[in-house]
Amino acid sequence: MSLQHCAFLLLFSMVFYSCSNSDSGNGETSSNKFTGADGEVKLMTVDPGHFHASLVQKYGYDQVDSVAYVYAPDGSDGLQRHLNRIEQYNNRTEGPTNWVEEVYTGADFFDKMIREQPGNVVVLSGNNAKKTQYIKQSVDAGLNVLADKPMVIKPEKFPMLKEALSTAHENDILLYDIMTERFEITTLLQRALSQDTDVFGSIVEGTPENPAITKESVHHFFKYVSGNPLTRPGWFFDVDQQGEAIVDVSTHLADLILWETFPGKGIDTTEVEVVQADRWATEMTPSEFKKVTQIEAYPEYLQEDVSQDSILNVFANGSFVFTVNGIHGKVSVEWNYQAPEGAGDTHYSIMRGTKANLVIRQGEEQGYVPTLYVEPVDGNGGNDYEASLKSAVDEIAQEYPGVSMESSPNGWKIIIPDEHRVGHEAHFAQVTEQYLQYLKDGEIPEWERKNILTKYYLTTQAYQASR
Structure with missing residues (x-):
């Protein structure tokens, strides 16, 4: 056989191997095959209008490439703030990151991202008006999605989200939302103690007036993030773009109720029912609006919510009661303009058991630090x-060293060392690490997938009921 013939056969075999292993025509993209190798995950951030987008990158991850791609519209009001935060993380003294942001701006930003696909994970955290559509298009294009809550803000878009979740599962695409509150230490310990029948007993069914499990949170429009005053975009105060509280922050609380009450169990939409729901507005003055947005006057899209005395009414508050297999849960979210001195966003939660109530308080008495109490009943x-x-606390301390207990007026207070209180911003890294593990595993657990759908079914049903 001649040398020319050998060379031809070698070239032919290389071309054949390349074609037979290509992604074209087989409906499966190599971008969804993850091994946990360094740098194999490549982020594409779409129109980062919310500061949560940058918190995904507050820390680096071995599995994630340092080059991150950003696609945003011309004149994006959040893009520069996003890039400034990334630069701040890169230049900090302790634990600096090394992100390199490749930015494209233009009216076709989303279509261009879908066409180019320089990455394999889409990060969505911004204006929620088109988020469900972006999720669906990304999944249809074979891209994994890590989305900030909420994934949907209007009931008419719920079928689109349901279809996206189904398509993702069928095609081994990982669609996941950022549920940071699961990593708050008092919530973790409340969940753990609720599984100890000697301590908690079993959860009661409750009633609409006195639910078995209640989650309440108070938030503030003006706050500090990464040490700097937070500037919010004007659209954040438009419920048609940001979403009302009942479909926004309530997502966290509905998620926690499913996650704590039925750990490791997927809840179907047929197993839940919204019993009652309500909504109300927070009033904001023109000067307050300017302070938090750096915008001189209310934009046109907010005018319908402005009263004759120039007060902006933001329907940012909501609550609803629902049942899960007969057990009553309540979700309540309230937004104030600014927290009192020394305070911040607060959380209250109670799980009512046949032997004890597990209560999280975060008021003035607790120094605005989330504190877990065990309060026996009957x-x-x-x-x-x-x-x-x-015995239960000692077992918990094996995983969380230093956790202990002391007497309190109505029972016991759980003592939690500061090392376990990592803070809200660090929870984004914990969620991202969980998502990276799911990418490596090649799937999101069935209970996670079912509960993603069910919690958004609840929030959109509550949205309708509140009217």
Whole structure:
């Protein structure tokens, strides 16, 4: 055989191998095959109008390439603030990151991202008006999606989200939302203690007036993020673009109720029902609006919510009660303009059991630090009960060293060392690491997938009921 013939056969075999292993025509993209190797995940951030987009990148990850791609419209009001935060993370003294942001701006920013696909994970955190559409188009294009909540803000878009979740599952695409509150230490311990029948007993069914599990949170429009005053875009105060609280922050609380009450179990939409819902407005003056947005006057899209005395009414508050297999849960979200001195966003939660209530308080008495209490009911609380609680706390301390208990007026307070209180911003890294593990595993657990759909079913049903 001649050398020319050998060379031809070698070239032919290389071309054949390349074609037979290409992604074209087989409906499966190599971008969805992850091994956990360094740099194999490449981020594409779409129109980062919310500061949560930058918090995904507050820390670096071995599995994530340092080059991140950003696609945004011309004149994006959040783009420069996003880039400034990334630069701040890169230049900090302690634990600097090394992100390189490749930015494209233009009216066709989303279509261009879909066409080019320089990355394999789409990060969505911004204006929510088109978020469900962006999710669906990204999934249809074979791209994994890590989305800030909410994934949907209007009931008419819920079928689109449902279809996107189904398509993602069928095609081994990972569609996931950022549920940071699961990583708050008091919530983790509340969940753990609720699984100990000697301490908690079993959860009661409750009623609409006195639910079995309640989650309430208070937020503030003006706040500090990464040490700097937060500037919010004007559209944040338009419920048609940001979404009302009942479909926005409520997503976290509905998620926690499913996650804590039925750990590791997927809840179907047929197993839940919204019982009642309500909404109300927060009033904001022109000077307050200017301070938090750096915008001189209310934009046109907000005019319908402005009263004759120039007060902006933001329907940022909402609550609803729902049942999960007969157990009543309540979600409530309130937005104020600014927290009192020394305070911040606060959380209250109670899980009511047959032996004890597990209560998280974060008020002035607690120094605005989330604090977990175990408060026995119906004659519990004697020496035997205290021994059972101590045994449960000692077991928890094996995973969270230093966790202990001390007496409180109505029972016991769980003592949590500061090392376990990593803070809200760090929770984004924890969620991202969970998502990276799911990418490596090649799937999102079934219970996670079912509960993603069900919690948005709840929030959109509550949206309708509130009217």
